[in-house]
Amino acid sequence: MDELLIEPGSAKDKTSQVTETSSNTAFPEFPNKNINKQIAVASTLAAVGLFLSTRLDFGVSLKDLSAAAVPYEEALSNGMPTVVEFYADWCEVCRELAPDVYKVEQQYKDRVNFVMLNVDNTKWEQELDEFGVEGIPHFAFLDREGNEEGNVVGRLPKKYLLENVDALARGEASVPHARVVGQYSSAESRKVHRVVDPRSHG
Template sequence: MAVVASRCTGLLLPDLRTSLAGLRRRSTPASSLSLRPRRGRRRLGSLACVAPPDSAEPQTDEQAAKDDSTEDKAETSSASQDAGTPTFPNKDLSRRIALLSTIAAVGLFASQRLDFGGVSLKDLAANATPYEEALSNGKPTVVEFYADWCEVCRELAPDVYKVEQQYKDRVNFVMLNVDNTKWEQELDEFGVEGIPHFAFLDKEGNEEGNVVGRLPKQYFLDNVVALASGESTVPHARVVGQFSSAESRKVHQVSDPRSHG
């Protein structure tokens, strides 16, 4: 059997035409055979080039265009899926949100403080002179009876603070909380019925006058100036404005005997 080498696959394939011719000769009767010399060269059988299954055939331009189109569609589909997928904030974004929230909270707190001029009753009480010290240091004194729940007291706090900062070297400023049972005697002594109640005392501790409730800042300032100047009287000895009743006070026990609040 003739064998032909395949350039495509590297396999040796039989020459089928030569094999068929041999079969035909065997099937012909011996009487009909004529022995004739054959001339010329024997032709090799033709061979079809068969590519192995895993070999890659060269692509035409049309096939390449189809492949590119398929890849573009796949990329477009992937992009649309990404666009539809919700994104979650990363750590940096969360930190920024937290920082903005903190700034907003601080701004809200500052705006609330600015409504009262940035000064609270606690600020005044913290900077106040203790009552016992005020009676013994030889300076005139302004005693304010107040309560944390008193709206008028909170409203007047900025004006009191401004005057206090201007005259604190020459005048004592005392804060007595009417809710504190420690000051029961002083409440009776000064006749406190409404708050805020401002009592103006000379150097010896004698009361020269008082101002009660919401009144123009000038009333309070005029009396403080008179005390700081050593005058024997104050311009506004007895003036009453809108006030909160002292009967609404919330009595509590004193935890620290030295406290003037």
């Protein structure tokens, strides 16, 4: 079989020279539009994924927690230890801690009651006084008989909440973090947030 020889100066040889020359030029190449599209799509997907994961993690609202909470009267009579959270919808720290509270609640809800008492509801005035609520969120940890074993006020590490709830669930005589005060909202703010019936003004 005859071999095909390409002589210098032939058409095929010139093509290869042109290709070599163009790849070595200093002219900037036009960006590949497909790569730009792929980067844009990947960036968008990453942003959506980040949003969704944040939404899933922080998507638990105080309203969700309140809806899932055990009624206070039931919690005091069912023979299980109880965590009472005094909160308000306007309380930033309360909202911030909601996902952590939810995770702990999901882990222990079969062994510990989780009660949510809104400080804006005048129905809970007696409990606010009884538990000495001055800042929110205010977490009170009660044993099976309803005796307060400790309380944590304000922003707390999830670890503290978890360890206290775990101690309650195991029937320990006390909770490891019995008196902790972090950054909190003043419960006195509830007076500003009370809704006054406009009909009561002449």
